[in-house]
Amino acid sequence: MKLSEAGELGLLRELERLQLVSGQDAEGALLGEGRVATTDVLTEGVHFRLDWTSYRDLGFKCAAVNLSDLAAMGAEPEGLLVGLGALGGARLADVVELYEGLNEAGVPVLGGDSTKSPSWTIAVTALGKSDRVPGRAGAVPGDALVVTGPLGGSAAGRYVLEHGLPGFDELVLAHRRPPLRLEEGKRLARVAHAMVDVSDGIGADAGRIAERSGCKVVLDVGRIPLAPRLREVAAIPFWTHGEDYELLAALTPEDAAACGFPIVGRCEEGSGVEPDLGGWDSFR
Amino acid sequence: MKLSEAGELGLLRELERLQLVSGQDAEGALLGEGRVATTDVLTEGVHFRLDWTSYRDLGFKCAAVNLSDLAAMGAEPEGLLVGLGALGGARLADVVELYEGLNEAGVPVLGGDSTKSPSWTIAVTALGKSDRVPGRAGAVPGDALVVTGPLGGSAAGRYVLEHGLPGFDELVLAHRRPPLRLEEGKRLARVAHAMVDVSDGIGADAGRIAERSGCKVVLDVGRIPLAPRLREVAAIPFWTHGEDYELLAALTPEDAAACGFPIVGRCEEGSGVEPDLGGWDSFR
Numbered sequence: 001m002k003l004s005e006a007g008e009l010g011l012l013r014e015l016e017r018l019q020l021v022s023g024q025d026a027e028g029a030l031l032g033e034g035r036v037a038t039t040d041v042l043t044e045g046v047h048f049r050l051d052w053t054s055y056r057d058l059g060f061k062c063a064a065v066n067l068s069d070l071a072a073m074g075a076e077p078e079g080l081l082v083g084l085g086a087l088g089g090a091r092l093a094d095v096v097e098l099y100e101g102l103n104e105a106g107v108p109v110l111g112g113d114s115t116k117s118p119s120w121t122i123a124v125t126a127l128g129k130s131d132r133v134p135g136r137a138g139a140v141p142g143d144a145l146v147v148t149g150p151l152g153g154s155a156a157g158r159y160v161l162e163h164g165l166p167g168f169d170e171l172v173l174a175h176r177r178p179p180l181r182l183e184e185g186k187r188l189a190r191v192a193h194a195m196v197d198v199s200d201g202i203g204a205d206a207g208r209i210a211e212r213s214g215c216k217v218v219l220d221v222g223r224i225p226l227a228p229r230l231r232e233v234a235a236i237p238f239w240t241h242g243e244d245y246e247l248l249a250a251l252t253p254e255d256a257a258a259c260g261f262p263i264v265g266r267c268e269e270g271s272g273v274e275p276d277l278g279g280w281d282s283f284r
Numbered sequence: 285m286k287l288s289e290a291g292e293l294g295l296l297r298e299l300e301r302l303q304l305v306s307g308q309d310a311e312g313a314l315l316g317e318g319r320v321a322t323t324d325v326l327t328e329g330v331h332f333r334l335d336w337t338s339y340r341d342l343g344f345k346c347a348a349v350n351l352s353d354l355a356a357m358g359a360e361p362e363g364l365l366v367g368l369g370a371l372g373g374a375r376l377a378d379v380v381e382l383y384e385g386l387n388e389a390g391v392p393v394l395g396g397d398s399t400k401s402p403s404w405t406i407a408v409t410a411l412g413k414s415d416r417v418p419g420r421a422g423a424v425p426g427d428a429l430v431v432t433g434p435l436g437g438s439a440a441g442r443y444v445l446e447h448g449l450p451g452f453d454e455l456v457l458a459h460r461r462p463p464l465r466l467e468e469g470k471r472l473a474r475v476a477h478a479m480v481d482v483s484d485g486i487g488a489d490a491g492r493i494a495e496r497s498g499c500k501v502v503l504d505v506g507r508i509p510l511a512p513r514l515r516e517v518a519a520i521p522f523w524t525h526g527e528d529y530e531l532l533a534a535l536t537p538e539d540a541a542a543c544g545f546p547i548v549g550r551c552e553e554g555s556g557v558e559p560d561l562g563g564w565d566s567f568r
Binding site for chain 2: 020092
């Protein structure tokens with residue numbers, strides 16, 4: 001079987017079944033004493049195109065994507081390690097701009113490695129500490145689901161770039177500069193039964209909670225907050241595509257009402273996600 | 285200026301000058317409370333060729349290269365995070381073999397990320413704890429330099445593979461399966477004034493101690509232990525090429541004599557390394 005058939009999730013399941021990966025019961029690894037770590041790899045042509053992004057925005061996004069996983073673990077970030085694969089012909093000034101963008105996320109770059117590579121690859125590891133990691137396995141029937149902000153902006157912004165549409169700067173910005181939800185993450189982590197970030201699409205990400213928690217997630221699609229002007233861009237369900245990096249948390253209906261974020265679904269007995277919204281997998 | 289002109293060291297110096305990277309005063313990052321972390325990126329065509337290595341050996345090497353940095357910090361490893369960029373057409377079974385090799389280094393893989401990529405890239409982060417990190421800046425004139433094992437085997441093994449020479453299995457093994465010097469690292473870290481691993485060539489790596497410590501390193505070339513049968517392979521100074529992943533430590537002559545490892549040089553007033561042996565830089 002090829003990775004393009006198994007997908008990222010199929011690969012991870014196989015590695016866990018064979019006990020070749022352990023410890024990742026949340027959006028990142030749990031290291032004991034409240035220490036958490038998360039790694040994301042962004043690669044040219046798959047996650048970004050250099051004609052659509054500046055090196056500075058790319059750096060910011062590479063940091064933000066990892067910090068989003070820390071946020072979903074309720075963590076306070078301590079530092080980043082950056083593994084850079086760059087073309088030998090790349091300009092030093094461009095790489096400096098990339099690191100400036102990485103630093104603009106507000107968390108120090110503590111070290112890393114750089115090497116010549118046939119294609120641009122940025123692997124960031126974020127380290128942090130959390131008093132309580134909700135994980136993905138604790139949701140129970142009766143829980144409500146909340147989301148920390150509007151969805152669809154990033155995918156619509158990508159579409160705007162792809163088609164050269166004028167006048168949607170806010171959506172392009174959502175694509176290039178994902179939000180940092182660290183404060184929201186720490187607040188929700190105190191009470192959430194499960195928490196993930198919306199990176200692969202709300203359907204896929206809710207599916208992770210459903211699978212690990214052994215319950216069904218029913219999304220109340222009409223209540224999902226949407227980024228502005230999505231329908232002006234195209235009649236495409238951008239809000240299902242992911243990369244919004246908002247947080248999705250399962251918690252009691254009382255805590256959900258008290259936290260102030262919109263309630264977008266609930267957990268029930270069963271399995272899977274309703275309705276089926278698909279999701280993103282880099283290998284597929 | 286291009287990266288191919290600046291080199292990896294030039295890039296790092298520029299990032300440090302601009303305060304875009306901080307904290308890496310040793311072979312990895314120092315995180316406080318004795319916690320350390322190190323990242324290495326290995327990329328196809330630059331660090332490995334898939335026609336010269338099995339996926340299992342590649343996995344082992346990716347882990348070993350990082351654990352070597354932890355060893356140079358006197359650290360006990362806690363876990364690995366693996367960022368994998370793989371071709372979409374890669375076989376699931378090959379990736380499983382890669383992770384088996386990663387696990388064979390004896391440190392659990394706690395999580396990570398995988399993505400489709402135009403070329404194979406493996407970014408490993410190793411996390412650990414150390415009671416004392418010697419760093420690179422503490423060597424003083426009068427110190428002796430010791431090395432934990434023979435040099436040249438890896439580069440000679442690479443040459444053997446490149447030229448299809450028969451009968452040098454031990455050297456090929458040195459190239460494919462670097463040694464793990466974690467116990468030696470912990471022992472030396474108690475007394476070493478500075479410690480690095482020999483990854484870029486003993487000249488370049490000794491140069492790091494010289495530069496950060498503000499002293500000169502004089503290597504006693506005739507005393508450097510060599511891997512067996514190097515001269516049978518070719519009249520090339522393989523022992524200067526790096527990738528041996530032995531440890532190089534500066535310590536008092538008394539501690540050097542007591543530790544039992546061969547003394548291969550000394551620190552003096554001045555700067556630089558004598559003789560000039562060059563070294564490896566992926567960008568050059």
